[in-house]
Amino acid sequence: MAGDGDSTAQRWLEAELAGRADEADRLFGALAGELTAARAPARLADRVALAVGAADAGAGAPSGPRWRAAALVAVLVLGAVATVWALLALLPFLGSGAVALLNFSAEGFVWVVRAVEGGLDGWAILRRVGRGLGEAVSAPGVTGGLVVVEFVGVAALYALHRLLRIGREPRSKEEKQW
Secondary structure: OOOOOOOHHHHHHHHHHHOOHHHHHHHHHHHHHHHOOOOHHHHHHHHHHHHHHHHHOOOOOOOOHHHHHHHHHHHHHHHHHHHHHHHHHHHHHHHHHHHHHHHHHHHHHHHHHHHHHOOOOHHHHHHHHHHHHHHHHOOHHHHHHHHHHHHHHHHHHHHHHHHHHHOOOOOOHHHHHO
């Protein structure tokens, strides 16, 4: 058996490796008791007291990798909540939109087959499709929808850029100042 100065974890490991099952079980129980001892609340209380003291002393704006990670997590959680909310708000429209898209696709396929059977060549079909798309896009409602989608895309790219800058550590003293 090891000396009295050894830790419980080391004595448990030695007993386990030596094949002394009863002693290993007893030491494992003692180790588990040490791990679950009520030491964490005291350390937590000390950390809270230090944080409150630093806040009272006017420590300034939060910074450092932990605050950046917390900000990143907060932004991701808010993004997930906004996405779920948007999906739930748009859910009634998704079903009818999917059915309309399937009907439109089937009708378009039938139109192309009939046009080919009627003797139109590929360029004539593309010309008609292009004219139809041009008329559809030039409608005010569709143009407004395209503009809104572009704004959402720009906002998403800006948010992604900010998220990637939050997670990056500055490499030099000049970057730390900004």
